[in-house]
Amino acid sequence: MARNQKKVGQDKSEIVADIPLACADETAAVEFLEKQRWDGGACCPRCGDVDVYQMRDRKTGERNKRFLWRCKGCKQQFTVRIGTVMEESRIPARHWVYAFWRMCTSKKGVSALEIKRHTGLSYKSALFLLHRVRWAAAPKQDGPKLKGTVEVDETRVGGKPRKHRPHRADGKYTWKHKPKAPVFGAVVRETGQVRARVIPSVTTANLKKACNELIDQSSTLISDEAPAYVGIGREYAGHESVKHSAYEYVRGDITTNTIESFWAILKRGINGVYHNVSRKHLQRYVDEFEFRYNHREMEDGERVVAAIRGANDKRLMYREPVAG
Numbered sequence: 001m002a003r004n005q006k007k008v009g010q011d012k013s014e015i016v017a018d019i020p021l022a023c024a025d026e027t028a029a030v031e032f033l034e035k036q037r038w039d040g041g042a043c044c045p046r047c048g049d050v051d052v053y054q055m056r057d058r059k060t061g062e063r064n065k066r067f068l069w070r071c072k073g074c075k076q077q078f079t080v081r082i083g084t085v086m087e088e089s090r091i092p093a094r095h096w097v098y099a100f101w102r103m104c105t106s107k108k109g110v111s112a113l114e115i116k117r118h119t120g121l122s123y124k125s126a127l128f129l130l131h132r133v134r135w136a137a138a139p140k141q142d143g144p145k146l147k148g149t150v151e152v153d154e155t156r157v158g159g160k161p162r163k164h165r166p167h168r169a170d171g172k173y174t175w176k177h178k179p180k181a182p183v184f185g186a187v188v189r190e191t192g193q194v195r196a197r198v199i200p201s202v203t204t205a206n207l208k209k210a211c212n213e214l215i216d217q218s219s220t221l222i223s224d225e226a227p228a229y230v231g232i233g234r235e236y237a238g239h240e241s242v243k244h245s246a247y248e249y250v251r252g253d254i255t256t257n258t259i260e261s262f263w264a265i266l267k268r269g270i271n272g273v274y275h276n277v278s279r280k281h282l283q284r285y286v287d288e289f290e291f292r293y294n295h296r297e298m299e300d301g302e303r304v305v306a307a308i309r310g311a312n313d314k315r316l317m318y319r320e321p322v323a324g
């Protein structure tokens with residue numbers, strides 16, 4: 001829909017100016033979400049009709065308490081939440097705006113504990129809220145693949161495994177915490193766009209699957225000398241590798257420094273703010289860092305709007321992460 005593709009119509013600094021009130025007042029919050037989602041107009045989330053109107057109290061003329069709209073096309077009622085990650089939630093709109101704002105503007109992310117303290121929500125609700133906000137910011141799975149000169153790499157993130165000596169007869173250690181989870185990442189040199197994905201283990205099959213899903217085959221891959229990439233590279237227009245073992249981190253243009261700078265940001269955030277990210281939720285956190293990295297050139301207000309618009313059409317696609 002043309003409406004959704006339009007650039008943010010409002011002045012950037014103006015968006016940020018609206019946010020404090022939208023985080024404190026429910027009407028202001030709903031109106032903020034409406035303005036940003038529909039770019040000043042409104043449109044029916046069910047049939048796309050723009051012939052819609054706000055429902056008002058007959059006596060007072062005030063807006064309906066549930067902030068309902070009615071569509072003249074399909075005759076149904078709707079709110080700004082319908083068809084988004086907010087649809088099934090009873091969490092007040094002002095807390096949603098607060099979570100979107102904090103997630104988009106804090107460099108290392110925001111913890112559920114912080115949201116709990118600042119909103120008065122329960123820890124469980126704050127966690128739910130943040131997972132949905134991360135899901136809104138996550139890239140659409142059917143979106144375009146990365147194209148160009150693409151650095152690929154993998155790393156391990158998550159809670160630091162610590163040695164733990166239980167009362168074992170053999171005196172051996174066991175791992176008290178789960179081992180770190182492997183993450184595959186790819187970044188386009190030309191545009192700086194990054195995609196990253198948690199993989200079950202570092203195997204050729206898993207790396208190949210991730211490459212195929214994220215990178216267009218017209219691209220030139222740049223990887224380290226891991227043998228897995230030799231075969232994968234043959235499926236792409238080109239492949240160059242850098243030999244880390246021979247201290248060859250930089251050979252002309254052949255480096256993986258860009259993806260490594262993303263890993264540094266991701267690890268600092270995961271270790272600093274989210275001490276105990278479980279493996280089953282890790283992809284959501286990775287999505288969050290990916291979103292901020294890919295929108296780093298934007299002003300804060302624009303980034304908030306990008307995340308709110310990302311919430312469109314995400315309701316049905318939301319899956320609770322599978323245990324792992």
Ligand SMILES: [Zn+2]
Nearest residue numbers: 044047071074
């Ligand atoms: Zn309609």
